[in-house]
Structures are given as C-alpha cells and as structure tokens.
Amino acid sequence: VVTCAHCFAVSISRVVTNSFLILTCSACSLIHNVRLFLMMVFKMGKSFLRTLPSFQRRNYCNELDRKKQQFDKVTHVIFDMDGLLLDTEKVHEQCIGAVMKKYGKVFDWQLSLRILGASEKDGAEILIDEAQLPLTVEEFIKETAEYELEQFSQCNLMPGAERLLKHLHNCNVPMALCTSEREEYYLLKTKRHQQLFRLLNHRVCVPNNPEIKRGKPYPDCYLACASRFPKPALHPSQVLVFEDSLNGTLSALRAGMQVVMVPDSRMDEEKRRLATYSLQSLDQFKPELFGLPAFPSSSGSE
Numbered sequence: 551v552v553t554c555a556h557c558f559a560v561s562i563s564r565v566v567t568n569s570f571l572i573l574t575c576s577a578c579s580l581i582h583n584v585r586l587f588l589m590m591v592f593k594m595g596k597s598f599l600r601t602l603p604s605f606q607r608r609n610y611c612n613e614l615d616r617k618k619q620q621f622d623k624v625t626h627v628i629f630d631m632d633g634l635l636l637d638t639e640k641v642h643e644q645c646i647g648a649v650m651k652k653y654g655k656v657f658d659w660q661l662s663l664r665i666l667g668a669s670e671k672d673g674a675e676i677l678i679d680e681a682q683l684p685l686t687v688e689e690f691i692k693e694t695a696e697y698e699l700e701q702f703s704q705c706n707l708m709p710g711a712e713r714l715l716k717h718l719h720n721c722n723v724p725m726a727l728c729t730s731e732r733e734e735y736y737l738l739k740t741k742r743h744q745q746l747f748r749l750l751n752h753r754v755c756v757p758n759n760p761e762i763k764r765g766k767p768y769p770d771c772y773l774a775c776a777s778r779f780p781k782p783a784l785h786p787s788q789v790l791v792f793e794d795s796l797n798g799t800l801s802a803l804r805a806g807m808q809v810v811m812v813p814d815s816r817m818d819e820e821k822r823r824l825a826t827y828s829l830q831s832l833d834q835f836k837p838e839l840f841g842l843p844a845f846p847s848s849s850g851s852e
Contacts, residue, residue, distance in 0.1 A: 623841030
C-alpha cells in the first residue's frame with residue numbers, strides 16, 4: 551500500500567510539473583512573439599525614415615515636434631548676422647581658403663566649423679595654430695580683408711530674413727543684432743539693406759565693445775546685447791536667439807536663452823540637437839511656437 555501511494559504521489563507530481571512547464575512555455579512563447587512583433591514595427595519605422603532624403607527626415611520629425619512641443623514664451627529676439635540674415639559664409643570660406651592656399655594649406659569644413667561664429671581674432675588664432683601658418687594674427691586678418699572687401703558690399707539676404715524681421719517689427723517685438731563682425735564690416739555688408747536693419751533696436755559688434763572680454767561661444771556678448779534693450783526681458787529664457795553657427799548657439803545657450811538654429815546643411819544632426827529648435831531656413835519658422843504672433847495667413851506661412 552505504501553509503495554502504491556508513493557507511486558501515485560510521484561505520478562501526480564510529474565503531471566502537475568509537466569502542466570506547469572507547458573503553461574510556462576506557452577506564456578514565454580506569447581511574450582516572445584509580442585517582442586518580435588514590436589521589433590518588426592520599430593524596424594519598419596526606422597526603414598521608412600531611412601528611405602527619405604535627410605532633409606525630408608528632418609521635416610518629418612520637425613512636424614511631429616511642432617505638434618507635441620510648446621516652447622517657453624519669449625518677449626525679445628536677438629539675431630546673429632553672417633550666415634543667418636546675410637548670405638556671407640560662402641564668401642568668408644572662399645576668402646580664407648584663398649589665403650591658406652597661398653601657404654599650401656587647405657581650408658576644409660572641419661576648420662570652418664571651428665571658427666564659425668567666433669570673433670575675427672579668435673578665428674585667426676585657431677587657423678594659424680591648426681594649419682601652422684607663418685603669419686601673425688594681424689597679418690592673417692589683413693590678407694583676408696583684402697579679398698573680402700571686394701565682395702561684401704554685394705551681400706544678399708538669406709531666405710525668410712526680410713519677412714521675419716518685418717513681421718516681428720510690425721508686431722512690436724523688440725529685436726537686436728549680436729555679431730562677431732567689426733562695425734566697419736557690418737556697415738559694408740548691410741549697405742544694400744539699411745532700411746531693413748534699421749528695424750532692429752540696437753546692435754552689438756563684439757570687436758568694437760571692449761567691455762565684452764570673451765566672444766562666442768562664451769555667453770558674454772548675448773548677455774550684453776540683451777541688457778541693452780530699453781526694457782530688458784525679465785529672464786534670459788524669454789529671449790529667443792537665431793543662430794547658424796555652433797559657437798553662437800553655445801554662446802546663447804550658456805546665457806540661458808532659447809536658440810533657433812538655422813545651420814549650414816553640412817552640420818551633423820548631433821550638433822543641431824544642441825539648439826532649442828533647428829530649421830533648414832528662416833522660411834520654416836513658426837513664431838507661435840514661442841508665443842510670438844503668427845504670420846498673417848495671407849503671407850503663405852501655412
């Protein structure tokens with residue numbers, strides 16, 4: 551009897567154990583299948599984005615951002631100039647490239663990225679050091695200026711610049727300019743667009759302001775520019791800065807401000823993400839995202 555009872559207990563134990571294993575395997579199988587399905591959907595989504603050209607991918611993601619993001623409301627706006635309002639960066643690159651070519655050196659995108667937004671002096675120091683040029687800072691600036699003076703008087707506006715400045719002015723939004731360019735170059739570059747640039751409350755040309763000890767990417771110039779409004783913003787985050795360069799973007803962010811970046815198309819995605827918001831062109835900007843008045847519907851903004 552004892553033997554039979556023992557065998558019966560062992561049999562029952564095996565049945566229960568096997569049933570549990572079957573149920574467990576079924577549950578694991580279900581979980582595994584669900585995971586496979588989710589991974590497949592995720593890969594399909596990534597594949598879809600990869601099939602789009604890079605500019606369309608950014609547009610697609612930006613459209614999603616516009617629907618889900620609402621940035622802090624701003625009251626004041628500051629613009630960079632070169633490469634943002636005026637199409638001058640290509641001229642800069644050509645002129646610097648011509649000087650470096652004289653000494654058997656090449657001015658590539660990586661070097662350009664390092665000096666974009668930097669002051670004239672800082673940029674010259676970086677290039678002389680990196681390329682081992684047999685020039686002093688003053689000599690390099692002088693040689694570059696000889697090329698630039700011939701071309702800067704013909705600068706064109708960047709797409710969307712005129713529309714945005716006029717709209718903000720009509721809506722009584724205080725605006726200013728903060729540039730690493732010298733005053734005399736500012737006057738030369740804006741010669742054909744003086745009426746538009748008069749819409750700005752004031753400008754800060756960093757080399758002509760000795761009280762600004764450090765240029766971009768340090769925050770000094772944007773803090774100084776923001777403080778010169780007749781009625782400054784209550785908090786730095788209420789100031790919206792438009793920039794095209796990495797150095798300028800870092801400068802404004804370190805000043806506690808929000809930044810819309812409109813970078814060179816060669817700028818990689820990782821650096822673009824440092825800004826509060828990134829666009830391909832000022833034409834794409836939606837003022838209402840930052841609590842500013844929207845463009846009139848008749849302007850074709852939508």
